[in-house]
Amino acid sequence: MKNGFWQRVADFLIKDHPYISLTFFSALIMLPLLGSYPLLGQWEPHYGRVAMEMMASNRxxxxxxxxxxxxxxxxxxxxxxxxxVFPFMKILGPTELALRLPFALNGIAGILMIYYLTKRMFNDKxxxxxxxxxxxxxPIYTLISKQFMWDITTVTFSFSATLLLFVGMRDDRKKDIRIAYALMGVVMLTKGLLAILIPGGAFFLWFIVNGFVLSQKDEKTTFMQSILADIKKLRLLEGLGIFVxxxxxxxxxxxxxxxxPYFIEFFGKHHFGRLEGAIKKPDGPFDFYIWQYSMALFPWVAFAPAAMYRAAIAKKKEKEEQFILLAILFLTxxxxLSATKFPHYIFPAVPFIAMIMPPLFIDFFKGKQLKSWYLVAVLGALLTGLIAKDLGTGLNYREMLYFITTHRVQKWFGRVFDMVPYLEMVTPIFVLFILLPLISVKRKFLRxxxxxxxxxxxxxxxxxxxxxxxxxxxxVFTPKKLVKIYQTEKKPGDIxxxxxxxxxxSMYFYLGVDEHLYRETSTASIKKLIQSHPQNxxxxxxxxxxxxxxxxxxLNDLGAPLVKVADDxxxxxxxxxxxxxxxxxxxKGMDDWKKSLISEKDIPRNIKRVNGTLAQKSIEIIGYKLNKxxxxxxxxxxxxxxxxxxKPIKESYKFFFHFDVYSGALPFSFKIDEYPLxxxxxxxxxxxxxxxxxxxxxxxxxxxxGGGIKMYTGLYKGNIRxxxxxxxxxxxxxxxxxGTFRVNI
Structure with a gap:
């Protein structure tokens, strides 16, 4: 009775109403809280501001x-x-929800397309x-789908175009091929030449491999004849017309x-320049994206090698498996090989990897090839533990942060909302579930x-x-609160x-198109702005x-105090x-610093006196005191x-303190740099x-x-001490x- 109930549930979800159930599950993950947290990242507020200004234009x-x-x-x-985003901004205004909702809906549509095209490829619900x-x-799918960026749209349409071309060629369906070229046109309007590159690269490898296989099987068919026959099926001239x-x-x-100038910048700089590394963007070693997969697909990446191996050994029987593997290979x-390596660039391969995974688990559930599960389980458990450790210790943690903030976040802030406690709790349990069937792999209830x-x-x-x-x-990473405080406090003429x-x-977005934000990189320009607004x-x-x-x-040049309003x-x-x-x-309180101007009698007796001088006896360092x-x-x-x-000092200098290991196993240094008081x-x-x-x-x-630490101090300006x-x-x-102190080992 119990098995019958769950079988009926499975049939209802998978066989009878797959689109409804997948839409429901996707919406549960994609839509809640979508507009409840602020924009940030490298792109959301940037693109949001562009959309705001376009809609405010009178042209x-x-x-x-x-x-x-x-x-x-x-x-x-x-x-x-x-x-x-325009329709959503028109209805909801320039809000977080308006910017994210179309891409979250796009993400849901992408899930449905993965289902539809996998079913078309393999006729297997x-x-x-x-x-x-x-x-x-x-993780990568929802992290990218739930923000204003181009990639979920690019991947949904390029993936769909690639597989529609394949099934259209295989089944001789002109409609599929025409839709594929139309979708490639949409990708061209979304991400440029990736519209051609993604399907083109996959089919290039496919034609070579398929041509070689056919020429080996049939002596009457040459390698080039096979390739030309496949190219003819693509209906390139008709497709080019639709694409254009x-x-x-x-x-x-x-x-x-x-x-x-537009074509030079868009195609020259943002296509070929990124490929060659001619613009200042993130780079990485050749195996960079292998590590990105470990984060992007966690924890299922532990089974990816076994799933791909299974697909590879089936390639002689199933051309569809072969094509998907070649698409993954080409994209990776x-x-x-590209000189510019953003972590999310590998996203186009993710739907293809999702298509490769199921047979491994379906066979396992049905009790097929159970002997191989011993190796799969042990390898999967080891990879899960190793990758979880990498995420927890930071090897890929900052790359996960990158998808929603910036690749330098971890360097600046360290462990922000650290996921280590979660990983320490969940990973051993996940590994336990992987290994559980090894008790008796033939028992279905364990599987x-x-x-x-x-x-x-x-x-x-x-x-x-x-x-x-x-x-x-x-x-943590938003100035939204500060902008709101400014908008509440400001008076006419304030800047x-x-x-x-x-x-x-982010500030540009939250300030809106009617407020000017002055972006300055020097104190001199700030002083000019203050002087030009003397009453504000x-x-x-x-x-x-x-x-x-x-x-x-x-204070030095204008006598203008800084009064703290708020922080983030x-x-x-x-x-x-x-x-x-x-x-x-x-x-109020702007003169509190004067309490640090003392007399000789106020100098504590227990300080370590040095009585050395700087700058030809302009400054005497009397002494110091450490708490330990x-x-x-x-x-x-x-x-x-x-x-x-x-003696008088004519220029403005900063203090520095360097704390260098002078007696220890490893060199190490940390420092303090600060203006006086x-x-x-x-x-x-x-x-x-x-x-x-x-x-x-x-x-x-x-x-x-650890080790013995020597303290150095002085004053500097620029590169001059x-x-x-x-x-x-x-x-x-x-x-x-x-002086010196110690850091314990």
Missing amino acids: WDWFLDPIYLGKYDFWSKPIFAFWM PRAFLAALFALLF AVSGWWYLYMYIRHGA LFFS TISLTGMFSLSLLFIGYINFYWVPNMLE IIDYNNWKNR TVYITVKDKHVPELRSAL AIPPYKEIEMYKTGMNLKA NAFDPKEKLVLDIYYKVL KGYYPTTKWQVGDIIHEHFEEIVPPSHP LGVDQEKYNDGENRFIL
Whole structure:
């Protein structure tokens, strides 16, 4: 009775209503919370701003010519994805949901196309259903589908075009071939020449392999005759007409509108330039995408080698398996050979990999080839453990972050919303389910428990990523809160400046098209803007590490204070702060720094005195005090230093402290760089006779190898350090030898 019930459920989902059930399952993963977390990434706010400006344009051709920051030179991408978001932005406004919803729906459509085309290729509903399910459970699929970027649209249509061409040739169906060329035209409007490259590369390899096989089987058919016969089936002239009719008119419009410069940039720079590495984009070794697969398909990647081997040994009987393998091979090789390697470039291969996976599990469930499961299970368990360890220790963790933020996130922030606890909990259980049938591989109930457990844990992982990890992650990396505060506080005439902040793309989107964001990279330009708005408040967003230099410059030259308004902190992570300043701004507590100007009697007796001088006896370093003499990694180091001004200093300098291993197994260094009194008291304002107490705190790096540490200090501007007067304190590089301490091993 129980088996009968579950069989009826399976028949209802897979045989009777596969499109309804796949749409339902896909929507459950794709749609919830879609508009509840902010835009960020490299692309979402960037493309969102382009769409906003296009819709705000009064030109008749506003929907054809992309514009960014008032300039009609957004030539890195074609037009189709913008057309996708326009209706949603018209209805929902310029919101996160409006930008993401069309691509999430596209992702659902992609799942249905994987089912449809797998069924067409193999006439096997269970295999088709499982292929679609695997794609949905691959992390890369939902990470890319749920954001405003071109790739899910490119992959859906290029994958569909490639397989429709194949089944159209195989079954001699002109309709399929014509639809395929129309879809290639859509891809041309979405991602350019990938429209030709993806199907063209797969068929190129297929024609060579198929021609060789046929020429070996039939002596009357030569290699070239076989290839020419296959090419004839493609109906290239008719296809070219359809392709040009769908996409050519827009490129003609862009040529009439902008001339040759558009084609030089779009095709020359953004196609061949990326391929050759002529533009500054991420690169990686040849095996880069092998590692990307491990993250993109986790945890099912552990079974990919066995699934591909099974397909490979079936190639003599099944040309369809052969074609899919060749498509995967071509895409992997092509992007591996490309000089530019974004992690998501390998995404076009993912639907083909999903099609390869099901037979391995169907045979296992049905009790076929059970002896091979011993090797498959052991290999799968080992790969799952190794890849989970790589994700947990960071080998591929930052690449997963890249899909939703930027490839430098981990370098800047470390372990943001670390998934290690999840992996430590789930991975052993997943491995257990893989190995469970080995107790008695012939027992169906063990195989059923094994497969149910693996799919359930994989679904849990996808839920964890989509409904917890991504939303929390993006809250860390957004300036949305700061923009809202500015919009609430600002008065007519007030302006906002972004200073050396990579989040400005998000700020452009959230500020809207009616607000101007000044992007500045020098304190001199900021001072000019403040002077040109003497009666107004100027808001500045800035990385926290740049605040002292900005404060120092404004106080030194304008006497304008920096008053903190807010920051983007989601404890314990913080990067961007927003300050306000102005020629007439007065702020409470702005003189608190003067408490650090002390007299001789205020110098503690228990400091380590050095009494050395810098810059021809312009500054005397009196001494210092550490909170401890030995530290553990991750422990807080507190340093108090006391110095006296002996002569006027004409330029603005920064303090540096270098903490270098001088006695230990491995070289290691960490440092502090800071303006005097965090910028409140620039060196140009120092008065002869001042005794200044500086207080610094720094965490000993977790990766510190330990050993004896020598402290060096001094003041610098650019590449110039103030000289150290006494030879015994000079390390030979104008670093003042302050003292020593230890880091425990």
